[in-house]
Amino acid sequence: MPITLEKLSHTYQEGSPFQATALHDINLTIQDGELLALIGHTGSGKSTLAQHLNGLLKPTAGRVLLDGQDINQKDADRRALRFRVGLVFQYPEHQLFEETVRKDIGFGPRNMGLSEQEVEQRVHEAMDKTGLVYDEVGEKSPFELSGGQMRRVALAGVLAMKPDILVLDEPTAGLDPRARDFLLSDIARLHREGTTVVMISHSMDDVARLATRVAVLEKGRLVMEGPPGDIFTQVDRLTAMGLDVPQASKLRHELEAEGIVLPPCYLLDDLADHLAHRLKGGAADAT
């Protein structure tokens, strides 16, 4: 069920003195089963784009197609769309409100009109997927939990709707390294199990590790798009945009400047292999 953005533009508060164009003429297709990472500088329009994917924002120009159907058509069922495209906002723990974790996660499924039994079933599944233990936290107030746990409750709240496409806006922002690794492995697993994922991130190493495709936004325009191998080897271009690159790309780039040219790579493991290979080869030459 691919999502296609066709010449999508969005202007906030059009016609007022505060109007600001956040997206210009974006063409992008999100394919089934991929993990698309959306990167870009602060204010480049990533969150704005994410909110178009489930119809929370309407394009000021252009269209958003799901299965070839314009999602903003008059007769489109926008609520059904939101259950198919699950959007997890930045700092989603700020939207928790129920008395217990169990009820909060069940909010989405209950809105879908499922029976209490089904809701309960989905809550269990979603908690399993996000590594929350039902018997431990299910009856607790979400406000008693740690930041990392709250983030997972919020993620579970969206997963419980079993969306086909999961859109995550900076899912790891503000988490400690351990909580971050947990969350990322959850996301990787969901992706492996067949969910299409769109992830916004400022951490290039995370993107390098997880993404099957990367799209780069700059000032509301889509400026680069392709597999991580193509994007993260263009170190100079990304740096000029004020973006970071994965550590491996950076190191490889710096070595190149020193005259040590290694095959293109962007993952630390690959870089280590290349280096080891070269060192061994070098040692062989010396003897």
Add this chain to the structure above:
Amino acid sequence: MLRDITLGQYYPIDSPVHRLDPRIKILLTMAFIVCVFLVGSPLGYLPIAAYLAWATWMARLPAKMMLRSMRPLRILLIFTFVLNLFFGTGDTELLRLGFIRVTQEGLYNAIHFSLRLIFLVIGSSLLTLTTPPVTLTDGLESLVSPLKVIKFPAHEMAMMMTIALRFIPTLAEEADKIMKAQSARGADFTSGSLKQRAQALIPLLVPLFVSAFRRAGDLAMAMESRCYRGGEGRTRLHVLKTGRKDWLAVASIAVLYAVVLLMARYV
């Protein structure tokens, strides 16, 4: 969405009117309001209209903006007009439809009071359109500070207003975000019975309150860690200054008064 209503009316451009001392602007607006009440007949509004047109032009505001400020009042305006027109006293009948009668005096009053309302609203929006809310409270604080001698908490009041104003857009933005996040989970804020709609607000209000309290706590901490202890001995970053253009503005309203009073007497 929610953001639209919150930034107040302020129209962010630069003009001589925008640069006036806010204290003078507040006083001038008050003087202008009094002046509108001094007008005795519909014809007497001509100088008022001319003055407003001139001020709008000086403030570089599009006329559209001024008309838009009338919009919330259109119901009241229609009421004023219709009530005066149909239920006025007087004997010179112009029209009779059953129990409804339109008299000459009624028509006269309808026009008179509607015009008064229109000019009052436009005059005061000129103030809010050209002055950022925070500057406005600064001006108010300065104007009421003589009352400090009778222990009126001028500074505290102004600080409270400033903080409230500062947080309206923030909270509105937050509400917008939470609303979107809950809609993403299928919450429905727009349909259903009254009871259902009230219930639908819980997922919005709980997180909003939590966040408001968190922000209030953070702000208190931030103010205290910068040694805030009330207005005593506190100096200002932006000192309000009254200059030549302010006195010119005062002179302009004096001229308006003269014209209006003369017209009330002789026309």
